[in-house]
Amino acid sequence: MNKLDIRTVDVTQYVCPLREGGSLPAIVKADDGFLYVLKFRGAGQGKKALISEFIGGEIARVIDLKVPELVFMNLDDSFSKTEPDEEIQDLLKFSVGLNLGLHFLSEAITYDPLVSTVDAMTASKVVLLDSIISNIDRTAKNTNLLHWNNELWIIDNGASFYFHHDWKNWENHLSRTFPLVKDHVLLNKATCLTEASVEIKKLLNLDKITEIVASIPEDWLLSESDTFSPNEMREAYIKFIDTRFSKIDLLVKEAEDAK
Template identity: 55%
Template sequence: MTFITGEEMTIQTPVLRSVNVVRYVTPLREGGSLPAIVEADDGFLYVLKFRGAGQGLKALVADLIGGELARALGFKVPEIVFANLDSSFGRTEPDEEIQDLLRASEGTNLALHYLSGAITYEPAVMRVDDRLSSQIVWLDCLITNVDRTPRNTNMLSWNRELWLIDHGASLYFHHSWDNWEEQARRPFVQVKDHVLLPWASQLPEVDAEFKAKLTPELVNNIVAMVPDEWLTGYGIDASPAERREVYANFLLTRINSSEIFVNEAQNARKALI
């Protein structure tokens, strides 16, 4: 069994590059979003998340914010980039479903650096120590990430290190904006299904550490990275700046009232062990 430990984490200021997609390599037929491996004009391969996929732009917003919050807290996260898809791209694609997806995704998409040779995290094979488990559980409670379960861990082992991927199912409050303040103070009941919960024995210590690191300035800087064009069509009468403010306030409210979701996680853990 491989044993993965949590090392001292340092805050990093997020900076996202932009690339142009030049080649569609292969689809990754996982879930309903049909991500794909693509090559960009910088010569690297990326896992591209399409704006035209069924989960839509909100999944890209959640993936960006969740991924960069994780990186800022010191977790290993593949580089996230803005990936531009030109209108002429994919015209020769023979698969009609993929061609429709490409046409619906013209403009700015989200992509993660492809970790060649990475393997999916398996709890029976790789043991994550209590500190790192607690840190990951705390993060997922903060961003309300429902997608870190034994069935779909969304973690990879690469170069003997644990990497976090795919936060698109986070921040689900943005599917119903009217009561975001109430949702920000709710416990994260889905934590009972978290793959690392049995080993998350250091939640109070991590809570104090992470609350000190996630300053309003840092949170606002991460939310400010979301492009205006991703903050349209939400069915509400608000500008991109106003929507960013809601995202930031939602996160800051959860951080300031983190004892609610920490207590929920501790109670759910006691029921397991």
């Protein structure tokens, strides 16, 4: 399987926590000199949230949405030893190893549905992206979108692919669509859903999906509580995304009806 060219960097400085995120992500500096928002493997949803973030972000990139560069980030055990805050100390301790970083967009502002603008094609693509990856967390309460340089940027897809929290029943999700699209923050602005689906069909395909899933670090797919092997999990992610993608016309209709 071909893989994406994802860079791996080392964390050199813990700058500050982002308290607005439920999983306590942090701004960190890496050995390439850049700042990143670090998503921790030791946070509540663990490595599964990193997998969701990674797959969702790279699919968004394939369909020409704006996504900060995603990198794999090595965190060593030195940071927890000098951190005075006990909660952050524990998070750092449980996150030693490979984590996920998003390039930090300096001075970006959170998307506000009452104030921010977004064009209909972009809004429609985001709605369909989230229908494909079953992202339940892009609502008015928590938009997980940023405005930067007058463009809309996708961040935080960690609540996607919720089937992977129960591998024994994951196949039950193959026949479903995405009724929770009714709560999507961009639904009312998504007035080009059919046109957006045509664009997505041109850009996304099974090879691209396979390439993204093949790039998930093996370590993130290993868990004592899961009965599936990493290869079985990869096959399940590919099958789920491809099945959803093949139903894109149904997803368009579901979103139209939800309006």
